[in-house]
Amino acid sequence: MLATSDAPIEKARPRRFAFPAGATGPLIGLIALCIFLSLTTDTFLTVRNLLNVMDQVTVIGVMAIGMTLVILIGGIDLSVGSVLALSAMTMGFLANRMGLPFPIAIAMAISVSAMCGAISGLVITKLAVPAFIATLAMMSVARGVAAIITDGEQIVGFPLWFSDLAIIRHFGFLTVTVGVMIVIAAVAWVVLRFRPAGRALYAIGGSPEVARLSGINVQAGTIWVYTIAGALAGLAGVILSARLDSAQPSSGLGYELDTIAAVVIGGASLSGGVGSIGGTVVGVLIIGFLRNGLNLLHVSPFVQQVIIGVVIALAVAADKFRGRGR
C-alpha cells in the first residue's frame, strides 16, 4: 500500500471517491487478527463467542461514534467516561430513589448528558477554551456530580425488562443494546456520507476558517457535535447499567481513552478532517476482538494492556507510513 510520493499534478492515481477514510489498513489488520485468533484458539470462531464480543463492545462502540464526530471537527472529548457515570447515576437515582417511571429516568439521564456536551461545546466556542481543557474540566465536574448524587454509593436492582435489553437475543442473535448501536452507527454513517451537515463537519475539521468563509456556521456545528457526543456517552451509561444491573459513580473510568483509541485506530486524524464511521467500527472491533482473543489465549490482563498499547502505536504509525509523501 505504499503510495508513490510527489505524484504529478495532472495524473491522479485512481482513488476511492469522497474523503479518504484511511480505513483500509485497519481493515486488513482486523482480518489478520481474526484469522490469527481462529487458528490459535478453538473457541474464537464460534457464533456464541462472536456475539459475546458484540455485546462487550456496545458501550465503547456507542461512545466511539460520538467521538468520531468530535475528532472529525478537530476536537477531543475527554469527558465521555465521566458523563457515562453521571448518566447511569442520574437514571438510577431518578428511577430507584425518586420513583420516576423508568423510561422517563432514561430520557432524563440522556438529556443531562447531552447538556454536559452542550456546555463543553459552549465553553469551547464562546469562551475560546481549547477542547482538551474544556472537556478535561467537564470530566472532573461530571465525575464529581455523579458521586454527589448518592454520596458515592452504588445503585443496584433495576427492573428485569431493563436488564433483559442487554441479555435477550432477539431473532437468536441481536440484543436490543447491540441493535441500538448498529442503528446509531448506520445513521451516523449516512449523515456523514450523504448529508450536507455531515460533509460540513469534514470541512470544519479541515479548516474552520475555510468552512466559515464558505458559509458554514462553525460555532453551531461545534456545539451540536459535542452535544451529540455527550448524549451518546449518556446512552452508553444506560447500556452499561443494563449490562451490569447496577450504576456506580466510578464506572466508565478511563473509557474516554479506549474510545479515542478506537477512533484513531480506525484511521481518524487528531488534527481533524479525516475519519469515518466505517473506520471507527473497524477500530472498535479490533479492540474488542483483541481483548476477547487475549482472554481466550489466557494472557494476563496486565500483559493485555501492554499489547493493546503497542497495537495503538502500530496502527497509527502504519497509517502515517502509508500516507507519507502524499
Place this chain on the structure above:
Amino acid sequence: MQPAQVQPSAAPADGLVIRNIGKTYGPVTVLSGLDLEVRPGEVLALLGENGAGKSTASSIIAGLVQPTTGTMSWRGQPYAPASPADALAQGIGLIHQEMRLLPELSIAENVFVGRLPTRGGRIDRETMNRRAAEQLHRLGLDVAPTTLVRDLKVAAQQQVEIAKALTLNARLLIFDEPTAALGGEETDRLFEQIAALKAEGVSFVYISHRLDEIARIADRVAVLRDGRLVATHATAQVPVKQLVEDMVGRSLDRMFPRLAHRHGAPLLKVQNLTSALGLFEDVSFEVAAGEVFGIAGIVGAGRTELVRAIAGADPVSSGTVEVGGAPVRLRSPADALAAGIVLVPEDRKHQGVTLDHTIADNIALGNYPRISRTGWIRPSAVENFARGAIARFGVKGSPAQKVSELSGGNQQKVVIAKCISREPKIVILDEPTRGIDVGARAAIYDVISGLAERGMAVIVVSSDLDEVLGLSHRVMVLARGRQRGILDHETAGRVSVMELATT
C-alpha cells in the same frame, strides 16, 4: 533548447559544480540532466515556474533530497550531502520559503537554535543576544533580540530567518523567495548584506518570482522549465519579457485580457463603511455589473480588511452595503453569501481550501444545494459537479485528487471554482495571484475578466500594481484605512496610484 555549455572558467572547482543531476519519484521525473555551477562570490538567480524543479534542485544542493542521478563537487571535493546538517557542516545552507521559526522562543534563540553559544557549559545569553542584535541591525530590524518571535510581524519574522542564515558562516547560501514578505526598505538592506558577503567570497543561489529583483542582485541567471535547464544568461541584465518567455516557453503577447467596455447598472453599493476593529473608516464606492474594480494600496492600508468586512468575515461598526438596491446584513460570511457576495480569500492554504481533502470535496463545499435539491448528496453527483467546474475553470487535476498535490495556481483555480459555482453576483478576489507563477497568472486573469463579462461585479485587491492596473476598469486607492481616491483606467498609472497610496 540545449543547456548552455559550461565555460571553462578559471577555477570552477572552487565553487559548486553540478553535473547531470536528476531526480525521479517512481515514474515521475521532476528534474533531469541538470548541469550548473555556482562560482565563488557570485549570485546565481534560479528562475522557473512553480513545479519547474527549482525547489528540488535547491533541496538536493542542501542535502534535503538525494538525487537519483548525477554528481556534485564543492570546492574541488566530491559533494554528496546526506542531510541538511551534513550540507551545513560543509558550508552550504538553505533558507526556506516557508518560515521555520519557533514562535515561543526569542529572536536570538531562533537565530542560534541548535548552535547556542556556550561558556563553561552554560548558554552564553549575553553573547547570543549581542550577536543576534548586531545581525538584525545590519538587516535594518531594530528590535530587542529577546523579543518573542510570535510577537513579530511577518516581515520581521522573515528577517529573523535571514539573520539566522547569515550567521551560519556558510560559503554558499540558497535563498528561496527571501523577499516574499519584505517591503522595499527591508529588501534593500538584505541586498546590502548579500553584497557584503559576496565580497567575502560567499556564493548565493537566489530563487525569486520578483523578476525586477533579479537585475539588481544577480550576476547570472539560470531558468528551469519542466525539470530541465532551458536557458542561462551570463548577465542578469536580461529584459523581463525574455525571462518570462524562457520560463513559460512561449511568447507572451499579452498578460492581461482586453477590458470589455460594458458597464451595467450599479450592483454593489458600499456607503460610509467603517471597521469595528478600527482598520478602515468611511469607505464609499459602487461597482457596476460587468465591471472590474481594483483596490490598491501598500501593505497595511486596510484593503484586505475592507473586503473581508464586505464579505461578512470581519465586523463593521457603521455604514451600509447594498446589493442590487437591497441592504445586506453582514454578521457572518453566510449572510454575505446569501446576498450573492463571495470572497476568494488572500490566504489560499488557510482560508481557501482544505488541503487534505479532494478537489471534488473542496469544490462541493458550500455548493450542496446546487448539487442536490433533495439534500441527499450522492458521491457520484459531487464528482460530476466537480468535473464540470474543473473543466470550466481549467483546473489541472481530477476530482478525487487531494488539493495538497496541486500547484499554487491550480489550488487557486479550485478556490475560484468553488466560489464561482455559487453563481454569485459580486466576486471579491484578494491577492488572486500571490505565489502563483507567471504562466498560471495569465489564465487566472482570463478567468477574472470572464466573470465580469458574464455580468458579475468583480473586485480585485492586489499588491501587484501592474495587476490592478491591467485588470481594472477603475482603481480605488487606500492609505492607512482611508479612501484616497478612485481613478479611471485611462488616468490610473503606477505613479498616480503610488502617489495616493503613500501620501
